Amino acid sequence: MTRPVLHSRRVCLLSLCGALLPSGLAHAGRQIEEPLSHAVRSALSAAVAAAAPPEPLLPTASDQQSYAQWQTASSLRLSRYKKHPTERQEFLQTLWYEARRAGLPLSLVLGVVQVESAFRKYAISSAGARGYMQVMPFWARLIGDGDDSRLFHMQTNLRFGCVILRHLLDRERGDLFMGLGRYNGSRGQAAYPQAVLSAQRLWMHPAD
Template sequence: MNSTNSIDPRVMKELLQLQMLSKMSLLSGDDTKSSSTDEANDFSELLQTVMGQASGSAAGTALTSQDAMSSLLGGASMTSVPSSLAALGKAYTPLQTPGKSFSTTSQYENIIQQASAKYGLDSSLVKAVIQQESSFNHQAVSSAGAKGLMQLMDGTGSGFGVTNPFDPQQNVDAGTHFLSNLVKKYNGNEGVALAAYNAGPGRIDRLGIRTDQDLADKLHLLPQETQAYVSKVFTHKRNFSL
């Protein structure tokens, strides 16, 4: 029974499934991160023993909050991040690593390309918004009731003809149309458009924010969620543009 060569393939399959479950558990809050990391490390050691391959890498280790924030900001030092963003970053663990290799993006590629061309937006920007809003989960529903890939509120969706917000084509078409209108409203200032997409154009207008420079000057007046949202979406956009 000590021979690793006698391992049942079905057992190996179960171990790999447990690894996936262990990684999924890392998405929970800081209270469970320590135990989840321990479980992931235990699994790595077990798998290395079974395969007879000792490795120094800790593939199952959870990202620290600074690792996550650094990744989202394109590798920028935490000391260069505004304090409001850094504070929010401490509680943020990305659902997926930003990049161009998401396995979930390919199934929506045609939809995104069509909507982007139709409404005159960079497809990388649309993908970045989808990544930040729903992590490409077309069935996502927020606590506020926003739905689908681009997290449309019912009122916004119906205004753009959406009858089923969970239908990827309807959702992406409407969300891209809405985002395009915001980019035009703010004369191509994408940062302001993204802030309006997250916080609502009414709040942006009341603060007199019209340009990206206005946004930088008054960013501290916006909710922390919105402050971080703009930076994260731009980081996703850069990664999708690579």
């Protein structure tokens, strides 16, 4: 099977079959803490710093319409997990901002969140990973301010998750299969990438 490659920060989708986990389960693995060079650590630290309010950058009427349509369609799907409309809107706005900032497809990030935490803000895995994108606490020490309790903050968690996923995909030279496995701590195994790619297909939208 040929593995998908992320070119120009866009995802080439794989046609994979994988059963999604029940919505109440967190699927985080035991991500390995790897040594980072000073340059990489500095770049990642800068990427997660200065968490400004996630205001969408929508310069044209077409951009605004596309974003509104994505919000509406995604909010409808998300209602299965989040009942309150305002909570859904704030979550999707923040995810849109952080995914775009990291150069990741919206559907990919939504697929990761669905599989990792089933959209539970305070999810904790058996390995200690936290929040929506199941970020391991060691990342707060490596590239943050050391306060791992902030990983339960919505924007902080999504920013860390997107920055880390972008970094790991780049480490794997755009290989989505290997990058997702590395994010989960199961590099080279098929179950997690298959689950994320299956979930991603449910969130696909022209605005992606």
